[in-house]
Amino acid sequence: MNVPTMAELTAQGKQPDVLFWVGCAGSFDDRAKKITKAFVKILTHAKVNFAVLGTEESCTGDPAKRSGNEFLFQMQAMTNIEVLNAYDVKKIVTACPHCFNTIKNEYPELGGSYEVMHHTQFLKTLLDEGKISIEGGSYKGKKITFHDPCYLGRANDVYEAPRELIRKLEVELIEMKRCKINGLCCGAGGAQMFKDAEKGNKEVNVLRTEDALEIKPDIIATGCPFCNTMMTDGVKNKEKEDDVQVMDIAEMIANAQDL
Amino acid sequence: MQYLPNIVFALLLIGGVGFFIQNIRKLKRNIHLGKAIDRSDQKKERWSNMFKIALGQSKMVRRPVSGFLHIIVYVGFIIINIEVLEIILDGLLGTHRLFLGLLGSAFYSFLIGVFEVLAFLVLVSVIVFWARRNVLRIKRFWYKEMTAWPKNDGNIILYFEMVLMSLFLLMNATDIHFQEINIGNTISQYISPLFANLSEGTNHVIERTAWWIHIVGILAFLNYLYYSKHLHILLAFPNTFYANLKPKGQFANNATVTKEVQTMMDPNADPYAVPEEPEGEPEKFGASDVTDLNWVQLMNAYTCTECGRCSSVCPANQTGKELSPRAIMMKTRDRVEEVGKNIDANKGEFKEDGKQLLNDYISPEELWACTSCNACVEECPVNIDPLSIIMDMRQYLVMEQSAAPQELNTMMGNIENNGAPWPYNQMDRLNWKDE
Ligand code: SF4
Numbered sequence: 001m002n003v004p005t006m007a008e009l010t011a012q013g014k015q016p017d018v019l020f021w022v023g024c025a026g027s028f029d030d031r032a033k034k035i036t037k038a039f040v041k042i043l044t045h046a047k048v049n050f051a052v053l054g055t056e057e058s059c060t061g062d063p064a065k066r067s068g069n070e071f072l073f074q075m076q077a078m079t080n081i082e083v084l085n086a087y088d089v090k091k092i093v094t095a096c097p098h099c100f101n102t103i104k105n106e107y108p109e110l111g112g113s114y115e116v117m118h119h120t121q122f123l124k125t126l127l128d129e130g131k132i133s134i135e136g137g138s139y140k141g142k143k144i145t146f147h148d149p150c151y152l153g154r155a156n157d158v159y160e161a162p163r164e165l166i167r168k169l170e171v172e173l174i175e176m177k178r179c180k181i182n183g184l185c186c187g188a189g190g191a192q193m194f195k196d197a198e199k200g201n202k203e204v205n206v207l208r209t210e211d212a213l214e215i216k217p218d219i220i221a222t223g224c225p226f227c228n229t230m231m232t233d234g235v236k237n238k239e240k241e242d243d244v245q246v247m248d249i250a251e252m253i254a255n256a257q258d259l
Numbered sequence: 260m261q262y263l264p265n266i267v268f269a270l271l272l273i274g275g276v277g278f279f280i281q282n283i284r285k286l287k288r289n290i291h292l293g294k295a296i297d298r299s300d301q302k303k304e305r306w307s308n309m310f311k312i313a314l315g316q317s318k319m320v321r322r323p324v325s326g327f328l329h330i331i332v333y334v335g336f337i338i339i340n341i342e343v344l345e346i347i348l349d350g351l352l353g354t355h356r357l358f359l360g361l362l363g364s365a366f367y368s369f370l371i372g373v374f375e376v377l378a379f380l381v382l383v384s385v386i387v388f389w390a391r392r393n394v395l396r397i398k399r400f401w402y403k404e405m406t407a408w409p410k411n412d413g414n415i416i417l418y419f420e421m422v423l424m425s426l427f428l429l430m431n432a433t434d435i436h437f438q439e440i441n442i443g444n445t446i447s448q449y450i451s452p453l454f455a456n457l458s459e460g461t462n463h464v465i466e467r468t469a470w471w472i473h474i475v476g477i478l479a480f481l482n483y484l485y486y487s488k489h490l491h492i493l494l495a496f497p498n499t500f501y502a503n504l505k506p507k508g509q510f511a512n513n514a515t516v517t518k519e520v521q522t523m524m525d526p527n528a529d530p531y532a533v534p535e536e537p538e539g540e541p542e543k544f545g546a547s548d549v550t551d552l553n554w555v556q557l558m559n560a561y562t563c564t565e566c567g568r569c570s571s572v573c574p575a576n577q578t579g580k581e582l583s584p585r586a587i588m589m590k591t592r593d594r595v596e597e598v599g600k601n602i603d604a605n606k607g608e609f610k611e612d613g614k615q616l617l618n619d620y621i622s623p624e625e626l627w628a629c630t631s632c633n634a635c636v637e638e639c640p641v642n643i644d645p646l647s648i649i650m651d652m653r654q655y656l657v658m659e660q661s662a663a664p665q666e667l668n669t670m671m672g673n674i675e676n677n678g679a680p681w682p683y684n685q686m687d688r689l690n691w692k693d694e
């Protein structure tokens with residue numbers, strides 16, 4: 001697929017309107033790469049003038065900071081900020097709430113101020129501007145629940161953009177007993193993704209999957225590559241992978257429009 | 260001799276209030292053992308938060324049953340305290356129901372009538388609270404940090420309120436003159452028949468006794484606050500005022516680290532220059548003891564109501580991990596208290612006691628179980644932030660002790676070497692487009 005990089009566009013004397021920050025999961029994780037591609041398909045279809053950093057992108061430093069390694073975090077942050085500022089980036093969109101939170105909230109103090117959007121917010125503006133249309137397609141009439149990522153929801157108070165997109169898919173949006181500000185974590189944040197859990201009697205992702213399975217959805221929608229992994233594992237753990245799918249909102253929108 | 264009761268009363272009052280003020284001073288000193296942090300911005304939002312959350316109890320009612328009962332007790336307690344003003348003046352001046360003459364019987368009867376109804380409602384609510392703790396045994400009151408003193412404290416407060424409210428009604432019920440004029444005795448009129456068979460003299464003795472125990476009880480309650488989770492009735496106000504207003508996902512950037520990293524990355528810096536030795540002790544990263552936390556975090560600890568709402572929504576706690584955000588706050592308070600007492604005992608200087616918050620109170624296992632999900636912060640009815648303490652302590656573990664779990668060291672090594680938490684080459688970051 002055709003994905004312009006900042007370096008290429010700059011060489012051609014062009015400047016994109018928005019930078020797509022892919023993130024480490026979106027770049028390397030097999031499941032998350034599908035989300036990345038789905039989002040790129042929508043961007044391309046909507047003729048958005050975008051670019052990625054490609055090999056010039058590096059970890060935002062979120063897992064380092066949340067592990068307590070402030071030094072490594074700031075090294076990553078300042079290296080990234082140098083690159084972003086060199087390309088005079090003004091606006092960033094990302095499909096990862098952790099990258100979203102870090103760049104939006106923690107980079108400005110270190111010299112990197114950008115307009116940062118989560119991909120669901122960005123898709124919502126594309127929809128409002130009439131650049132994309134969303135129809136149900138194969139999702140029409142399905143029961144879908146949305147798992148709020150902590151770093152999108154509580155951390156940044158974004159609850160409605162993802163839900164509005166889901167409703168556009170002509171589906172029945174059902175809510176788990178704990179949702180929005182009360183949403184339960186998937187268990188991946190705070191660098192937990194990269195380590196085994198402490199001693200306990202259950203895995204957090206299994207508990208969260210139980211919340212979801214309780215209301216019998218056809219699809220658990222997510223807006224975070226890490227939540228996606230956690231919920232997918234949870235569904236497998238409960239041996240429900242034949243009945244329930246875990247999908248990112250971008251994937252559903254791309255699929256529904258046959259992109 | 261005629262003035263003996265007035266004198267006794269005045270001494271009690273001075274003693275009770277004096278001791279309270281002394282404890283408040285200590286509280287202030289202890290909170291300021293914490294580091295400086297500037298929370299003087301956005302005054303308007305801060306006032307509005309304080310009005311909504313502390314005064315308006317907006318976060319309490321997220322749990323409707325306990326929220327509703329709590330509002331009754333809270334409103335009841337504040338309003339009935341107007342009556343305490345009369346009691347104090349009566350006690351000092353040797354008068355009886357001073358306000359009856361001052362305010363006129365119509366208004367006075369209205370006030371006392373309202374106080375009595377409220378006292379009754381508070382009494383009922385407090386009994387329900389007690390039953391929730393001890394009969395229904397609601398889970399969050401039985402976590403493992405809620406044994407010994409914290410468990411007793413919760414019940415003692417309820418007994419205190421039960422006794423105070425009962426005494427208030429009792430003293431009105433046995434005040435024969437008050438019952439005879441039959442105004443404002445909305446509730447006590449139903450209690451006074453119980454004493455109808457007793458002589459006027461006996462009634463008077465009961466009334467006086469109830470009156471004295473009531474005011475002594477109030478002074479005792481006032482002084483109990485400092486030792487109790489009930490301190491929140493005072494601290495909830497400054498605590499909501501000074502709470503964090505930034506997005507919950509934004510964690511503070513350490514300014515010393517920023518300087519270091521900037522120097523390292525400055526292409527004009529002389530690579531062979533001897534780094535400037537900062538004056539005094541080198542800055543310690545993160546927190547291993549309460550004095551490394553900031554004063555807002557320490558005030559948080561003193562404000563904690565030990566309600567356990569935070570722990571009941573914590574993903575780590577719900578899955579049986581050692582971590583309980585309430586315990587983080589309680590342990591922090593216990594340690595500040597210990598440090599405070601140490602300072603008192605050593606003439607204003609802290610004497611090294613070989614203990615610290617980390618390990619002696621809070622274990623690394625608790626700290627590493629946190630997902631930084633902010634559920635505890637969102638849930639706390641008085642805007643306490645247990646997560647910030649957890650993160651500061653993790654920072655100490657990693658930056659001062661290199662004591663991260665092995666897998667996290669691997670992850671951080673990967674970020675350092677190839678810019679991703681996994682061992683993939685940065686040059687492969689765009690490979691997905693052709694896969
Ligand atoms: S932020 Fe940490 S302590 Fe607070 S609820 Fe989440 S996991 Fe528990």
Ligand code: SF4
Pocket residue numbers: 562563564565566567568569570584585588638639640641642643645
């Ligand atoms: S931190 Fe807040 S929610 Fe948790 S026990 Fe204390 S007052 Fe309750």
